[in-house]
Amino acid sequence: MDTPRALLKKSIFPSLLVLFLATLPFYMPPYTPLAVTSILMYIVLTVSWAMFCGPTRYISLATATFFGVGMYTSAVLGERLPLPLVVACGSLVSFLIGLLTGFICLRLRGFYFAIFTFGLNELVRNFVLWWEGRVAHTVGRWVVLVDSLTIYYYMLVIVLLTVLVAFFISRSRYGLILLSIGEAEEAAAHIGINVTRYRIFFFALSCLFMGMAGAVMATKWAYIDPRIAFNPVLNFTPVLMALFGGVGNVFGPILGAGVLTLASEILLSRFPYYYMLLYGILFIVIISFLPDGLVGLSRRWRENPLIS
């Protein structure tokens, strides 16, 4: 645990970064906030995924589900309520569905939990598709338009919120509890930890932030349908980014999401035909040499300053 002074020192760089991002629209071309919004989205999804799945080692492949729930909430309520309320509702609905999901898959662990969550996304996507096709008779929805600058600042605030919550959880007794559940769940139960309660709550909490991001991003994408909102690729991307950056602390997922999103944007513009291949190679190379992710690399540099 850091002293308040050490904590202050450590927060200098992040604070400067936040300041830089907050003032970005004033001195960068108008495309930049748009591009950065995507990066911010991936950061929220990755950090919120890692909030629960990092320490507990329960690999959730349902990020798209809760993100999509937030999107649909936004689409449904966007015309009737002001944006802050819409975002709050999106978060709440995702949280509640997260609680339900956590409750349903209580007996599942490891591989089975991962498969269940993946199947959940398939279920939800196909259900909404069916509903829209057979019951509502219109597939897809238009979402109320919001200007890109507002979206950018909303996402920035959401990133800050998510990162701060993740940070304080990881340093608190709850962070230790979640870690112990991931290391030796049976032993954790035997020292008085109500594993069920923590599993359900913190899983739902991570879903809350996914829904929050979804509610805002829906207004950016303007049109959503089940295939967009519950896109299965979005189930895996945060997992890859978190592993790439390193799941040991809060900064790993941020770094992973930032670097990979940036890399994919650059690769896409330079090598439009080969970018997926190069992206895959980059990922494999990094993971092979740095199983702890990028954060592991910085840790190694700090411990062995003479070895490069």
Next chain:
Amino acid sequence: MGILEGDKVTKFFGGLAAVFDVDFDINKGEIVGLIGPNGAGKTTLFNMISGSLSTTGGEIRYRGKRISNLKPYQICKLGIARTFQSVKLFANISVFDHVFLGSICGTESRTKTADAQRKAATLLEMVGLSARKSDLARNLPLAEQKRLEVARALSTEPQVLLLDEVMAGLTATELTSFTTLIREIRNEGTTILLVEHVMQAIMDISDRIIVLHHGVKIAEGLPREIVTNKRVIEVYLGTDAYAEHQQP
């Protein structure tokens, strides 16, 4: 009425009776040994007491209150803690945090961080791991891992401590210091029920011994009675132990 009682405790796995009609009555402050060949049902019995397994029949009572089929975390908070046959530590968590976590989560009421930290430091002192408090559990040698498991169990402030083969794999020196530690724990007021295969240690330390064989209790009594019990010698001890105990 003892602090921990078992009434015809039974566990069936399909058609196999792992534990059948086992009665026990542990009094406060006792050190009771539980011995028997492999597969006798000792760990299964422990698992039922600590809540890992449900009972198929019978009842387990702690301080007069029925605890069979409660969840492990509830039983822990009531005051029963245990160690595991194969050490179940949190590999990437520090020694200090193991005991800190137990202090926070193992008690009935919410514990303040400062109090938990103080208690953790005291406990680490007791088991001799203070020097290692920042080390990760996975970097400890076996003997110290076992001590940590005991410390973690003690951090939940139990009245009854279940030790499952805690002496397995220890050298003679380590055994002696562990025996001293267990006596010290009992002197602080904790009742101890221990499963062991290391005969020297368990005969030395136990007030009473219970013997299980194929899930059934076949003998119960003082160590010297058990060691001369024909049935126990037949199924488990072998004649050497009898001979050893006869020496002055």
